[in-house]
Amino acid sequence: xxxxxxxxxxxxxxxxxxxxxxxxxxxxxxxxxxxxxxxxxxxxxxxxxxxxxxxxxxxxxxxxxxxxxxxxxxxxxxxxxxxxxxxxxxxxxxxxxxxxxxxxxxxxxxxxxxxxxxxxxxxxxxxxxxxxxxxxxxxxxxxxxxxxxxxxxxxxxxxxxxxxxxxxxxxxxxxxxxxxxxxxxxxxxxx
Numbered sequence: 001x002x003x004x005x006x007x008x009x010x011x012x013x014x015x016x017x018x019x020x021x022x023x024x025x026x027x028x029x030x031x032x033x034x035x036x037x038x039x040x041x042x043x044x045x046x047x048x049x050x051x052x053x054x055x056x057x058x059x060x061x062x063x064x065x066x067x068x069x070x071x072x073x074x075x076x077x078x079x080x081x082x083x084x085x086x087x088x089x090x091x092x093x094x095x096x097x098x099x100x101x102x103x104x105x106x107x108x109x110x111x112x113x114x115x116x117x118x119x120x121x122x123x124x125x126x127x128x129x130x131x132x133x134x135x136x137x138x139x140x141x142x143x144x145x146x147x148x149x150x151x152x153x154x155x156x157x158x159x160x161x162x163x164x165x166x167x168x169x170x171x172x173x174x175x176x177x178x179x180x181x182x183x184x185x186x187x188x189x190x191x
Contacts, residue, residue: 153166
């Protein structure tokens with residue numbers, strides 16, 4: 001099992017990156033956030049999950065160990081494979097998923113991640129008893145602020161994807177919600 005890797009980013013796509021290690025380029029499936037943060041030519045370290053199938057070996061990589069922990073939890077749900085779990089983590093942060101589960105609020109997950117109501121209910125119900133077993137997945141105050149920022153931007157008519165992308169672009173040292181919304185909107189308008 002490949003638990004982690006470190007190398008140089010050779011290329012980056014929407015949901016994958018190629019990491020060169022000792023002259024070998026490894027294709028690593030990644031969340032859109034990880035792929036976006038990967039800059040060609042920079043060094044990168046990822047925690048990984050190797051999915052072994054009869055016809056393929058697929059490597060999934062995460063910058064944040066919390067993303068990998070949630071990925072593994074999502075894989076325990078019926079009908080959720082690695083690609084589905086990765087897609088969900090591209091749409092919603094770990095904190096959004098944890099918040100929806102803790103509040104038993106699938107609508108929050110539907111609104112923030114843009115997934116269907118039945119899928120959100122399945123995730124919230126399926127993770128209800130499992131999520132408490134992972135100590136590092138407790139929601140942080142900063143991420144709650146980000147949720148508020150995303151919801152505020154969506155209320156102005158922007159898509160969930162635009163709102164999440166803009167909220168991630170705001171520096172973490174800006175803690176006031178109003179200021180975070182202003183900076184996120186500025187980011188949207190400069191795109």
